[in-house]
Amino acid sequence: MAEMARERHYGGHSTEQRRLARRERLIEAAIRVYGEVGYRNATVKAVCEAAGLTERYFYESFANSEALLMAAFDTVSRRLIDCLDTIRKEHPGTMDERGHAVLCAYYQVLKDDPVGARLFVIEIARVGPAVDEVGAELVREFGELLSRTLAPGANAKLKSTELVRIGAAGAMIQIAKAWIRSGYARGVDAVAADALKICRVLAE
Numbered sequence: 624m625a626e627m628a629r630e631r632h633y634g635g636h637s638t639e640q641r642r643l644a645r646r647e648r649l650i651e652a653a654i655r656v657y658g659e660v661g662y663r664n665a666t667v668k669a670v671c672e673a674a675g676l677t678e679r680y681f682y683e684s685f686a687n688s689e690a691l692l693m694a695a696f697d698t699v700s701r702r703l704i705d706c707l708d709t710i711r712k713e714h715p716g717t718m719d720e721r722g723h724a725v726l727c728a729y730y731q732v733l734k735d736d737p738v739g740a741r742l743f744v745i746e747i748a749r750v751g752p753a754v755d756e757v758g759a760e761l762v763r764e765f766g767e768l769l770s771r772t773l774a775p776g777a778n779a780k781l782k783s784t785e786l787v788r789i790g791a792a793g794a795m796i797q798i799a800k801a802w803i804r805s806g807y808a809r810g811v812d813a814v815a816a817d818a819l820k821i822c823r824v825l826a827e
Contacts, residue, residue: 646684646694648674653695658738662692662746692750693757699743700761703732704768711772722773722822726795726815733799734807744799766792774826787824794821 652674656665667688671678685691710728714721733740747758766788798818802809 642683645674645676645680648676649681649684649691650695650698653691654699654742655738657692657695657746658741661741662688662750689751689754692746693754695742696747696754696757696761699739700764703729703743704761704764706732707768708771711768718773718826719819719823722769722819723815725769725772726818726822727811729795730799730802730811730814730818733803734811737803740799740803744796744803762789762792762796765795766790769795769822770825773822791822791825794818 649670653665653670656670656673660669665688667678667681670688670691671681681691685694707725707728710725711721714724716724733744747754763785766785769791770784770788795818798814798821802814
């Protein structure tokens, strides 16, 4: 109790709360900066300036830029997966209608937020082994979500189906890369319809 009483508070917030708030500011700034100029072109200084913080606060929460990239990517991923899962749960239609709705939402998010899309799809590639594993985990989660969408109960099957789920999710991301690089040349509905053709393998 004495230790808690000694903890310093500023504006009603504890030291730990303020540290976590600074960490969140750095993550949000990184999402913007990496999305706008690319991870490889961004500096710690640029991210700190975007967050309105000095560089000493960066190293308070992150060992290096790669650690911040992983945190930023995880934040963007969580938001997207949660959004898509909500649509999956609440959609009242058929399997195909539900799958099309989830895929439309995925591609619409990427189009509506091109900064986040660049981080989520482009900038995460080929940074390093640790970052690759974070990206691989997202592909696994995305594949599981697609499987729950198009084939409820499929995740209870033999583990060998994991390769199919990963393949389907990887295909969705490759479609997204090509679409982003085309300047979103095709409409969201058309892109989702084509993507659904590949995802139907999960229902077989």
